[in-house]
Amino acid sequence: MEQEGLATTQISLIREHSKTIKPPRALWVPFELGRPLGAPNDPDFQKRVLLAALKLLEAPSGPVLADFPEEAPASTAPAGPLACPISLPLEQADLASPEGLRQAFLQEVTQMGVWHREAEKKRGHTTYGASGLEPLEAARLLAGFLLGELPANPRDDLSLPALVKLASEDIKALYMEAITARPGGLTDSASLTDWFFGQCVAGRVFLQLREVMSQSPDKETRVVGGRLMIPVSQASRRLST
Amino acid sequence: MARLKDLPEALSANLANLPCPEFADTPWVQPLPLAESRLALISTAGLHLRGDAPFNGFSGEYRVIPGDAAAGDLVMSHVSTNFDRSGFQQDLNLVLPLDRLRELVEQKAIGSLASYHYSFMGATDPAPMEQTAREVAGLLKGDGVDTVLLVPV
Numbered sequence: 001m002e003q004e005g006l007a008t009t010q011i012s013l014i015r016e017h018s019k020t021i022k023p024p025r026a027l028w029v030p031f032e033l034g035r036p037l038g039a040p041n042d043p044d045f046q047k048r049v050l051l052a053a054l055k056l057l058e059a060p061s062g063p064v065l066a067d068f069p070e071e072a073p074a075s076t077a078p079a080g081p082l083a084c085p086i087s088l089p090l091e092q093a094d095l096a097s098p099e100g101l102r103q104a105f106l107q108e109v110t111q112m113g114v115w116h117r118e119a120e121k122k123r124g125h126t127t128y129g130a131s132g133l134e135p136l137e138a139a140r141l142l143a144g145f146l147l148g149e150l151p152a153n154p155r156d157d158l159s160l161p162a163l164v165k166l167a168s169e170d171i172k173a174l175y176m177e178a179i180t181a182r183p184g185g186l187t188d189s190a191s192l193t194d195w196f197f198g199q200c201v202a203g204r205v206f207l208q209l210r211e212v213m214s215q216s217p218d219k220e221t222r223v224v225g226g227r228l229m230i231p232v233s234q235a236s237r238r239l240s241t
Numbered sequence: 242m243a244r245l246k247d248l249p250e251a252l253s254a255n256l257a258n259l260p261c262p263e264f265a266d267t268p269w270v271q272p273l274p275l276a277e278s279r280l281a282l283i284s285t286a287g288l289h290l291r292g293d294a295p296f297n298g299f300s301g302e303y304r305v306i307p308g309d310a311a312a313g314d315l316v317m318s319h320v321s322t323n324f325d326r327s328g329f330q331q332d333l334n335l336v337l338p339l340d341r342l343r344e345l346v347e348q349k350a351i352g353s354l355a356s357y358h359y360s361f362m363g364a365t366d367p368a369p370m371e372q373t374a375r376e377v378a379g380l381l382k383g384d385g386v387d388t389v390l391l392v393p394v
Binding site: 001002003004005006007008009010011012013014015016017020021022023024029030031032033034035036037038039040041043046047050051053054057058061062063123124125126127128129130131157158162165166169172173176177180181187189192228229230231232233235 | 243244245248249251252256257259261262263264267268269270271272273275278283291294295297311312313315316317318320321322323324325326327328329330331332333334335336338340341342344345350351374375378379381382386387388389390391392393394
């Protein structure tokens with residue numbers, strides 16, 4: 001950009017990288033990955049971060065690597081363990097069999113969809129939809145693998161594993177948008193991830209998919225299932241019965 | 242929390258060992274005063290319009306984000322699963338602060354905003370991005386932009 005004549009300033013999340021690359025102007029922020037402006041729904045804080053990054057444009061020479069002086073505002077963590085907020089009688093579901101797990105997952109997605117529609121109404125938008133599939137279609141696609149079937153690919157512009165990846169992120173978005181819009185306004189990302197992978201049938205489906213897809217003869221399927229569906233923070237989680 | 246020591250060990254080691262390009266010197270353009278500048282955002286969050294093609298592969302491709310885009314118009318198809326998306330799902334400004342920038346234009350702190358902003362997908366080798374970044378620079382200059390804010394995810 002600068003070689004092309006455009007002045008730049010930037011936010012940096014990994015200070016070590018900026019120190020090596022030496023961009024002309026960088027503001028390191030001590031926030032978690034995925035949150036470069038610090039906190040959702042906190043316009044004043046976001047504006048302070050933005051102005052600090054723009055302020056670097058006044059520096060007479062560089063490279064400039066400045067540190068933002070504030071930590072991100074504390075997120076709202078749950079008072080106790082989160083349960084999956086649906087009325088599915090999980091203890092009655094046969095989660096040990098692939099068909100039982102599939103049915104429980106589809107039911108959970110349907111019920112979560114109700115909360116998600118409420119969330120969308122409240123916020124006026126949703127980030128669901130990169131896969132182009134409706135929630136139940138996305139869930140059926142993921143569940144197809146559980147039964148050892150190779151599901152049909154409803155899109156002709158993406159490979160099946162690439163679509164599975166997008167569908168998995170859409171399902172996560174559906175759940176996260178639903179739970180964060182519920183009264184209480186939970187925003188702590190670690191609790192949310194623990195909740196999804198530890199308490200929801202969907203998390204169990206993802207863990208099972210990792211096992212199934214990792215055995216695939218197709219390399220892209222192995223990469224998606226093995227590395228692109230479960231975050232490193234949850235990688236040691238094992239299926240319990 | 243983006244301190245390497247606070248991340249899960251496997252992720253922290255991966256990031257610490259990530260090869261970063263090094264440059265002999267740092268190019269430097271003297272910026273216009275902010276109140277006179279025309280500013281564009283470039284994000285590496287893998288954002289795009291809902292109907293646009295998802296990011297697919299590591300070719301250094303980019304997507305255009307119209308300046309009047311609203312939160313509901315954009316989705317994310319970044320490949321990584323190791324950063325928080327729950328914040329973005331609640332508030333687009335957390336990764337693409339369009340509303341905050343619009344407010345700063347209203348307050349006359351920034352001259353104007355670009356007609357188009359751009360998104361790449363991080364986790365891509367920087368080498369194939371050079372050509373597409375130069376292409377975007379050409380588009381930005383055509384739009385009268387003089388200053389760019391780069392935002393990672």
